Amino acid sequence: MVEIVISNDYWEMSKKVAEIIANQIINKPDSVIGFATGSTPIGMYNELVKMFKCGLIDFSEVITFNLDEYWPMSKSSPYSYHFYMKYHLFNHVNIKEENIHIPNGEIELSEINKYCEWYENKIKAHGGIDIQILGIGGGYYDENRRYIGGHIGFNEPGSPFNSRTRLVKLSEQTRSDNSKFFLRIEDVPYYAITMGIATIMEAKKIILLASGEHKANSVKEALEGEITSLVPASILQKHVNTIFMLDKGASSKLKRVIMPWLYINIDWRLEWEKALKNEENLLEKALILTAIERKKKIIELNIDDLKHINIDKITVDNIEKLRRKIINMLELKVMEYHKLPMGKRILVFSPHPDDDVICIGATIKMLNDKGNDIRIAYMVSGNIAVRDSDVIDNINDIIENKEYLDKIVNDIKSGSIEVNELLNLKAKIREIEAYKATGVLGVEKSKLYFLRLPFYETGVIIKKPITNIDIEIVMKVLDEVKPEIIIMPGEIDDPHGTHGKCIETINEALKRMNIEDELQVWLYKGGWEEYMIYEVDMIIPFNKELMNKKIEAIKMHKSQLTPLFQGLDPRPFWKRALDRNQINGKLLNIIGLTDKEYAELIKFRKFEKDNI
Numbered sequence: 384m385v386e387i388v389i390s391n392d393y394w395e396m397s398k399k400v401a402e403i404i405a406n407q408i409i410n411k412p413d414s415v416i417g418f419a420t421g422s423t424p425i426g427m428y429n430e431l432v433k434m435f436k437c438g439l440i441d442f443s444e445v446i447t448f449n450l451d452e453y454w455p456m457s458k459s460s461p462y463s464y465h466f467y468m469k470y471h472l473f474n475h476v477n478i479k480e481e482n483i484h485i486p487n488g489e490i491e492l493s494e495i496n497k498y499c500e501w502y503e504n505k506i507k508a509h510g511g512i513d514i515q516i517l518g519i520g521g522g523y524y525d526e527n528r529r530y531i532g533g534h535i536g537f538n539e540p541g542s543p544f545n546s547r548t549r550l551v552k553l554s555e556q557t558r559s560d561n562s563k564f565f566l567r568i569e570d571v572p573y574y575a576i577t578m579g580i581a582t583i584m585e586a587k588k589i590i591l592l593a594s595g596e597h598k599a600n601s602v603k604e605a606l607e608g609e610i611t612s613l614v615p616a617s618i619l620q621k622h623v624n625t626i627f628m629l630d631k632g633a634s635s636k637l638k639r640v641i642m643p644w645l646y647i648n649i650d651w652r653l654e655w656e657k658a659l660k661n662e663e664n665l666l667e668k669a670l671i672l673t674a675i676e677r678k679k680k681i682i683e684l685n686i687d688d689l690k691h692i693n694i695d696k697i698t699v700d701n702i703e704k705l706r707r708k709i710i711n712m713l714e715l716k717v718m719e720y721h722k723l724p725m726g727k728r729i730l731v732f733s734p735h736p737d738d739d740v741i742c743i744g745a746t747i748k749m750l751n752d753k754g755n756d757i758r759i760a761y762m763v764s765g766n767i768a769v770r771d772s773d774v775i776d777n778i779n780d781i782i783e784n785k786e787y788l789d790k791i792v793n794d795i796k797s798g799s800i801e802v803n804e805l806l807n808l809k810a811k812i813r814e815i816e817a818y819k820a821t822g823v824l825g826v827e828k829s830k831l832y833f834l835r836l837p838f839y840e841t842g843v844i845i846k847k848p849i850t851n852i853d854i855e856i857v858m859k860v861l862d863e864v865k866p867e868i869i870i871m872p873g874e875i876d877d878p879h880g881t882h883g884k885c886i887e888t889i890n891e892a893l894k895r896m897n898i899e900d901e902l903q904v905w906l907y908k909g910g911w912e913e914y915m916i917y918e919v920d921m922i923i924p925f926n927k928e929l930m931n932k933k934i935e936a937i938k939m940h941k942s943q944l945t946p947l948f949q950g951l952d953p954r955p956f957w958k959r960a961l962d963r964n965q966i967n968g969k970l971l972n973i974i975g976l977t978d979k980e981y982a983e984l985i986k987f988r989k990f991e992k993d994n995i
């Protein structure tokens with residue numbers, strides 16, 4: 384039996400899990416707890432440490448078994464899970480050293496099988512695991528729309544359900560996901576020792592934690608997809624006592640969230656009243672989803688099509704009125720060129736130098752063509768995603784002085800170049816690419832701002848916390864541009880990623896300047912995800928000619944044509960943008976909203992003061 388608990392945010396989720404563990408330890412002081420690493424459980428460990436410090440829990444008899452460890456990996460390495468566990472939990476509580484078990488990444492290859500058997504036996508000797516904490520790996524849909532991802536422990540897609548503790552090879556998706564903890568992606572180990580799926584399934588209780596929209600597909604497939612080894616977490620559907628602890632982002636693709644009418648009774652009369660008042664309502668969503676599912680225009684939906692949502696409460700007489708009303712509401716959202724604003728000061732925030740063109744390149748071009756004063760602020764330099772060889776290949780564009788140029792090329796080749804100098808050159812490459820890309824869309828160079836927020840400038844994947852300096856830089860650009868419209872990324876629950884940090888910085892800057900009331904804020908989804916058409920406020924359709932322009936602009940980001948941080952999705956960014964805009968277009972064509980082939984989607988930010 385799987386229970387699903389959806390929290391409002393990451394912190395609330397972390398607290399709930401910590402409370403379950405605390406109760407377990409209070410009820411059974413010598414509980415056996417299975418711990419996980421990664422970014423997701425960090426909040427939970429913080430809560431456990433707080434509880435310990437307040438005297439609420441005692442770890443003196445607790446036994447722990449960790450899921451996994453990289454191999455080969457020295458226990459003292461800051462990348463090791465031994466280090467991680469000490470850093471986040473064990474150093475701060477009264478657990479006994481001899482009660483801690485973490486797979487040993489120092490073990491010789493020839494000894495691994497024996498060692499893994501020992502680990503399994505040790506778990507059994509302690510009476511099995513009372514609560515096993517799990518995270519879940521990311522994933523992607525392959526060309527056949529099959530989902531591949533959702534690892535648990537380091538049991539990658541394809542791992543047999545009867546697997547036990549063993550040495551495994553990490554997938555490129557996992558290496559790329561976990562590179563955020565390492566200096567460079569090349570440093571991420573290729574192997575790990577992990578508890579097997581059968582080992583995990585023997586735990587008496589399992590709590591899987593997932594936070595953020597980038598986990599939403601894995602969560603959806605694990606809970607609602609078929610049980611398949613391509614999604615290892617899907618086996619949890621068969622476990623007798625599992626809880627999926629999710630925040631809003633991670634739960635956002637679940638059927639029960641998207642189509643609540645399939646799970647709970649909806650008061651459709653109330654929803655109808657909301658629709659009549661042009662308020663947000665479930666009927667609009669229900670009609671869009673039904674039309675997509677039936678491959679019918681909304682105007683053609685009949686009472687039979689709507690039976691599954693129990694719409695009979697709204698009588699047959701109303702069906703015509705209902706369809707009309709919903710179509711009217713939707714049509715208001717469709718912003719053809721002639722309906723877009725003109726003569727406005729618009730500030731686009733692009734976290735990396737290519738998010739703007741990838742996500743809303745067509746909208747930028749149209750707004751610019753309509754005589755709006757479009758400014759674009761690139762928040763971070765994106766320099767860690769540039770290869771050394773790109774610097775050499777583009778050296779003529781970034782350095783004029785021949786002597787200096789030769790010296791730099793030699794220094795890069797010999798590896799003696801000073802790190803900051805190299806990072807500056809890489810940032811320069813991305814700036815030039817951004818000029819070229821926005822140039823294709825018609826935006827002048829003088830309208831671009833390169834903020835190079837310091838939180839990003841570590842030269843490595845791990846970022847610094849946001850400080851006042853980051854916030855003040857954003858405030859300065861807001862003050863200079865004095866925008867009437869802001870266009871910014873709209874990911875939710877991304878406390879660890881660059882986009883999440885950029886959003887937090889903008890939010891804090893807006894809050895300090897107290898200008899929310901004068902602003903319209905438009906949100907777009909970042910490079911990996913897209914909104915669904917039922918959740919947006921503006922649908923911006925466009926034709927093939929503009930799609931081609933947008934692709935041309937994206938391709939100006941030459942250093943990103945074969946991205947360093949690609950994950951498993953083999954498509955280049957221009958192709959992802961094309962697919963995403965085309966899917967939007969197709970869905971809109973099906974439901975009868977536009978006949979254009981492509982569309983970009985924008986959601987309005989509703990300012991609830993305590994929300995930012």
Ligand code: F6R
Pocket residue numbers: 418419420421422423424450451517518519520521534535536537
């Ligand atoms: C951790 C582990 C992994 C992570 C998963 C999610 O011990 O084995 O399965 O739980 O990769 O990682 P984060 O939380 O970093 O997204």
